[in-house]
Amino acid sequence: MSSENSACAEMVERTRRAYIQAYGKTPELIVTAPGRVNLIGEHTDYNDGFVLPAAIDRQVVMAAGRRDDGQVGLRALDFDDAVEFHVANQRRSTVSKWSNYQRAVIWALQEAGYEVPGFNAVFTSDVPIGSGLSSSAAIELATCQTLQKLADIDLDGVTRALLCQKAENEFVGMRCGIMDQYIISLGQAQHALLIDCRDLSYQAVPLPQGVKVVICDTKKRRGLVDSAYNTRRAECEAGAAAMGVKALRDISPEQFTEYELKLDTTVRKRCRHVITENQRVLDAVAAMRVGDLTTLGRLLNESHASLRDDYEVSCTELDIMTEIAWRQPGVLGARMTGAGFGGCTVNLVEDEHAEAFLSQVSSAYQLATGLQPDIYICTAVEGAHQVV
Ligand code: GLA
Numbered sequence: 129m130s131s132e133n134s135a136c137a138e139m140v141e142r143t144r145r146a147y148i149q150a151y152g153k154t155p156e157l158i159v160t161a162p163g164r165v166n167l168i169g170e171h172t173d174y175n176d177g178f179v180l181p182a183a184i185d186r187q188v189v190m191a192a193g194r195r196d197d198g199q200v201g202l203r204a205l206d207f208d209d210a211v212e213f214h215v216a217n218q219r220r221s222t223v224s225k226w227s228n229y230q231r232a233v234i235w236a237l238q239e240a241g242y243e244v245p246g247f248n249a250v251f252t253s254d255v256p257i258g259s260g261l262s263s264s265a266a267i268e269l270a271t272c273q274t275l276q277k278l279a280d281i282d283l284d285g286v287t288r289a290l291l292c293q294k295a296e297n298e299f300v301g302m303r304c305g306i307m308d309q310y311i312i313s314l315g316q317a318q319h320a321l322l323i324d325c326r327d328l329s330y331q332a333v334p335l336p337q338g339v340k341v342v343i344c345d346t347k348k349r350r351g352l353v354d355s356a357y358n359t360r361r362a363e364c365e366a367g368a369a370a371m372g373v374k375a376l377r378d379i380s381p382e383q384f385t386e387y388e389l390k391l392d393t394t395v396r397k398r399c400r401h402v403i404t405e406n407q408r409v410l411d412a413v414a415a416m417r418v419g420d421l422t423t424l425g426r427l428l429n430e431s432h433a434s435l436r437d438d439y440e441v442s443c444t445e446l447d448i449m450t451e452i453a454w455r456q457p458g459v460l461g462a463r464m465t466g467a468g469f470g471g472c473t474v475n476l477v478e479d480e481h482a483e484a485f486l487s488q489v490s491s492a493y494q495l496a497t498g499l500q501p502d503i504y505i506c507t508a509v510e511g512a513h514q515v516v
Contacts, residue, residue, distance in 0.1 A: 155191035161270035161512035163255035173305030176375035183315025232299035260466025265308035315511035425460030432463035441468030
């Protein structure tokens with residue numbers, strides 16, 4: 129096994145044992161797929177814009193092996209549940225909803241013309257569900273990697289990401305952009321990726337030295353996110369159409385000042401967020417490249433304000449968590465991360481202040497909300513891959 133973190137190593141052992149117990153033989157392979165944190169560039173991906181996520185050391189681990197009767201056996205260790213179904217004619221399950229991500233990927237591979245064999249898989253995850261760290265995309269990528277290896281299907285990292293996005297869009301029914309699947313497929317250790325969501329190219333950007341990336345989970349779980357997300361997407365599309373461009377990516381902040389009065393208030397606010405956020409991503413990367421952490425932090429803070437006021441996808445808990453973080457010594461910047469309406473914030477904290485940050489923010493947040501947060505330092509890891 130390569131240089132996995134200790135939680136991952138424990139999960140690998142646990143899935144291996146569970147596989148042997150369930151199926152009476154050792155798995156043919158074990159894969160891991162990480163969650164992700166987005167440093168900046170929120171709700172820009174489906175506007176052909178820029179994002180800057182990193183894959184993190186929270187992951188799905190899946191142990192698997194072929195079977196020759198065309199059946200699929202799936203075991204979710206975390207839900208203590210198992211299902212079995214035939215590999216042909218995938219349909220969404222209303223009973224074991226967790227299995228819809230695996231079913232979706234099987235469906236998308238078949239749609240792309242690949243023959244998917246029967247298989248058994250046991251999996252576990254420590255990416256918290258509904259926290260904005262892409263637990264579902266991690267399952268999709270783990271499933272895709274597993275099936276590629278089992279069936280010898282050759283897909284490059286971008287094609288794999290697109291296939292899993294299609295699975296989520298068309299089978300699960302969530303109109304997500306490409307960011308999550310892309311970073312989970314192609315993430316690099318110690319780097320964030322600047323992804324151009326129009327041409328799907330990327331540049332690896334080293335994470336800054338002397339700074340910890342801290343995730344603060346508000347423990348407020350997202351609700352109604354799918355419908356609000358799809359509404360935001362539609363508002364962006366309406367804005368682009370009204371301004372006569374293919375996507376909001378095509379409007380610069382300067383051009384927007386000419387156009388904005390033509391838009392109705394809500395669409396104007398949504399567009400202003402996306403257009404200014406795209407610029408902030410590019411400015412953030414430029415700041416990282418020259419080690420200007422003050423500017424980087426300021427851009428994160430501005431991103432939060434824009435998501436809160438213009439895009440209106442923050443919530444009380446995310447705002448409280450961010451405001452507490454902004455007051456702590458050694459904090460360069462803090463913002464909500466992911467789709468919003470609950471979940472996590474991302475914080476850049478100077479090394480020597482990180483430990484104090486964890487305890488101070490934890491107690492202040494608990495006092496303010498009555499919720500016990502989960503706050504931890506994360507590291508950037510490589511994307512989905514086989515470990516055994
Ligand atoms: C979710 C979606 C992504 C992206 C973010 C918001 O994570 O899956 O495609 O749109 O929300 O930036």
